[in-house]
Amino acid sequence: MSKQVEFFFDVGSPASYLAWTQIAKLAQRHDAEVVYQPMLLGGVFKATGNASPATIPAKGRYTRVDFLRFARRYGVPFAHNPFFPINTMQLMRGAAAYLGTERFVPYVEAVFQAMWVDGKDMGNPEVLAEVLAGAGFDTAELLQKLNDPAVKDRLRQITEQAIERGVFGAPTMFVGDEMFFGQDRLDFVEEALG
């Protein structure tokens, strides 16, 4: 398995959720490995001067329709989160904490499901604890990880690396040096792997 697709994402991004539902299957079809790169989208926005489409009201209204159309095409559940936008610093530190372990995918799955299917207020620590306990996570252990300087550094390093490589939004995929922005570019990612 020599082919790789890097997947930079933030759980606060609905487009990242939509791409997440597809990326593992897509990679499998091409005998490629997904290299998960959890980053802090807020940090990327700050460094690049970019912002969520939702900051433009007309664009925000349209993107909701657009996401629903893609969810229908992919055959996956999707609902706009009434608490959007949510500060994802703690959530993404959690992803960085589990990166490279067996718990990474279940953690991200649980958070994405809560955010973009069940419409939970995942910026609220109590809701977060409840959701993760329900998914079988030891929330006391997780809380400890979130305050681990090594975990904070890991998230910061991946975010800085993303910015250096030209990332300005989420999700962003790389196949070698080729960058693809958006869940609506998965077909191009597939061509690059093919």
Place this chain on the structure above:
Amino acid sequence: MSKQVEFFFDVGSPASYLAWTQIAKLAQRHDAEVVYQPMLLGGVFKATGNASPATIPAKGRYTRVDFLRFARRYGVPFAHNPFFPINTMQLMRGAAAYLGTERFVPYVEAVFQAMWVDGKDMGNPEVLAEVLAGAGFDTAELLQKLNDPAVKDRLRQITEQAIERGVFGAPTMFVGDEMFFGQDRLDFVEEALG
């Protein structure tokens, strides 16, 4: 021919050019009519608070690559215009002037070709006159049309209508009340017509 697709565009938008190269053929495949809606993208941006992706440097660099990928997929020529962004007020008044006449498509074709294939400085009146004279237009007659209050009104009205209907960028297509933003949503337009 009862089916229609409305096509809101501005010649200053490279994505509008890419969609333009596809929209007539797409409509023909579905026995649908294209209702051309020339609008002033600058007016849309001002009213909605939106801006060109090129205002974010990292996004601007990526979109150039993205447009080249789509041009390759469509099999059409494309080159970034070194004079971008160009004030398209006069160019779009020209499009509004010819709207509903046999000269509309040849006019828009000539302007798009100059903008997004030949890289001409179409904000310069001399370059504009040269390009249009070369395409067989009577530039004295056109200059007169550009100053016609009825033409100015037509462009303003289409732009205002676009904003009222939720348009925030170009190109934007409507099939009935369903709105589709971007040259990368032509597949959804096709589904809506099918």
